[in-house]
Amino acid sequence: xxxxxxxxxxxxxxxxVFLSCDxxxxxxDTDLARISDGVAVNCEPFPDKASRCLVFTQxxxxxxxxxxxxxxxxxxxPTGIFPLAVKVGKYTTIVRSHPQLNFSYALxxxxxxxFVTSNVHSSSAQSFSAPMVINTAQGASDxxxxxxxxxxxxxxxxxxxxxxxxxxxxxxxxxxxxxTLSMPDVLLSFMPQQLALxxxxxxxxxxxxxxSFIGILKAGAQKATLIDxxxxxxxxxxxxxxxxxxxENFAIILRIDKAEAVVVSLDHEKVIKRFQLSQAPTQxxxxxxxxxxxxxxxxxxxxxxxxxxxxxxxLRNLYTVSDDELNSPSYVxxxxxxDVKSLGARASLASAIIPGLDNGGARECYIIFETGVIxxxxxxxxxxxxxxxx
Numbered sequence: 001x002x003x004x005x006x007x008x009x010x011x012x013x014x015x016x017v018f019l020s021c022d023x024x025x026x027x028x029d030t031d032l033a034r035i036s037d038g039v040a041v042n043c044e045p046f047p048d049k050a051s052r053c054l055v056f057t058q059x060x061x062x063x064x065x066x067x068x069x070x071x072x073x074x075x076x077x078p079t080g081i082f083p084l085a086v087k088v089g090k091y092t093t094i095v096r097s098h099p100q101l102n103f104s105y106a107l108x109x110x111x112x113x114x115f116v117t118s119n120v121h122s123s124s125a126q127s128f129s130a131p132m133v134i135n136t137a138q139g140a141s142d143x144x145x146x147x148x149x150x151x152x153x154x155x156x157x158x159x160x161x162x163x164x165x166x167x168x169x170x171x172x173x174x175x176x177x178x179x180t181l182s183m184p185d186v187l188l189s190f191m192p193q194q195l196a197l198x199x200x201x202x203x204x205x206x207x208x209x210x211x212s213f214i215g216i217l218k219a220g221a222q223k224a225t226l227i228d229x230x231x232x233x234x235x236x237x238x239x240x241x242x243x244x245x246x247x248e249n250f251a252i253i254l255r256i257d258k259a260e261a262v263v264v265s266l267d268h269e270k271v272i273k274r275f276q277l278s279q280a281p282t283q284x285x286x287x288x289x290x291x292x293x294x295x296x297x298x299x300x301x302x303x304x305x306x307x308x309x310x311x312x313x314x315l316r317n318l319y320t321v322s323d324d325e326l327n328s329p330s331y332v333x334x335x336x337x338x339d340v341k342s343l344g345a346r347a348s349l350a351s352a353i354i355p356g357l358d359n360g361g362a363r364e365c366y367i368i369f370e371t372g373v374i375x376x377x378x379x380x381x382x383x384x385x386x387x388x389x390x
Contacts, residue, residue: 112138158192199240239286279305
């Protein structure tokens with residue numbers, strides 16, 4: 001009898017190994033459900049094997065998952081049977097990285113913790129092993145990393161309930177908090193929601209879901225500059241492109257009270273233009289200008305609506321273009337994400353747009369939907385392909 005159960009168990013394990021190695025679509029479909037956020041990183045899933053990875057947060061099962069873009073499969077656990085699952089907190093919804101740090105940072109806003117896991121192998125631990133922890137203020141809604149001259153990276157966290165930004169200095173070697181250095185909190189006159197890092201990594205743009213002002217905080221400053229965009233906001237993206245007066249740092253902010261995307265110059269601290277959209281926007285993405293190439297313009301952005309509509313916004317000559325032309329098809333080009341839309345309303349809500357890593361040309365980017373659907377597109381192209389299913 002024991003031999004019989006042993007053979008059954010062996011058969012089951014063999015079947016799972018077969019599925020995990022050969023049916024990669026199955027792993028994507030079953031193990032990437034209900035993703036809340038993601039980030040693309042340079043990684044080392046196995047010793048001495050460099051690759052590119054997507055790191056995802058899954059609050060519902062208190063885990064992060066890692067997808068190896070080099071082999072188009074989830075990184076396996078040490079057993080090789082199931083995909084690797086890194087244990088984090090119950091409310092871990094946001095993940096970020098820093099270009100100069102070999103770590104991924106996942107935020108649990110309720111517990112007040114940053115879970116830190118290495119993207120590469122070291123002499124003491126394998127990549128994406130059990131995470132280390134940085135304690136933070138509770139109730140953070142978002143965070144980004146800021147760079148300062150002759151200073152280590154700084155994690156800036158938005159704390160809405162206390163109307164402030166908290167700052168933590170990061171040791172670039174350990175990836176943890178540098179206990180020898182500290183920076184004071186920044187008090188605000190509003191409740192910060194989401195943050196965006198400027199293209200030069202030296203300023204933070206702060207959205208405001210309850211008022212008409214957004215904030216801009218320069219690296220090392222103790223006070224944020226306020227800009228009136230006309231109404232409450234939440235989603236932000238920042239970039240550096242030529243908008244008609246030479247290259248400049250700018251941000252696009254999505255209003256939550258109307259279907260409008262507001263372009264703000266960070267260098268001149270003023271509103272440049274307003275795009276009036278046909279559908280309420282939920283996500284915004286600005287490409288790397290070195291890879292951008294769309295309709296003979298190197299300046300554009302992407303907006304996704306609540307009803308699975310993807311729109312390219314041309315940002316050329318914004319200082320001189322008329323409002324009528326700005327909202328014409330020559331400046332706003334839209335397409336429906338048909339494959340995703342057919343899955344229903346829940347699937348149509350995008351959780352995040354993840355820019356891929358530079359790869360010598362236009363980048364592959366990923367749209368993550370609330371139900372775990374993942375879609376992929378190439379910068380500057382209108383075709384969007386679904387690569388996973390609910």
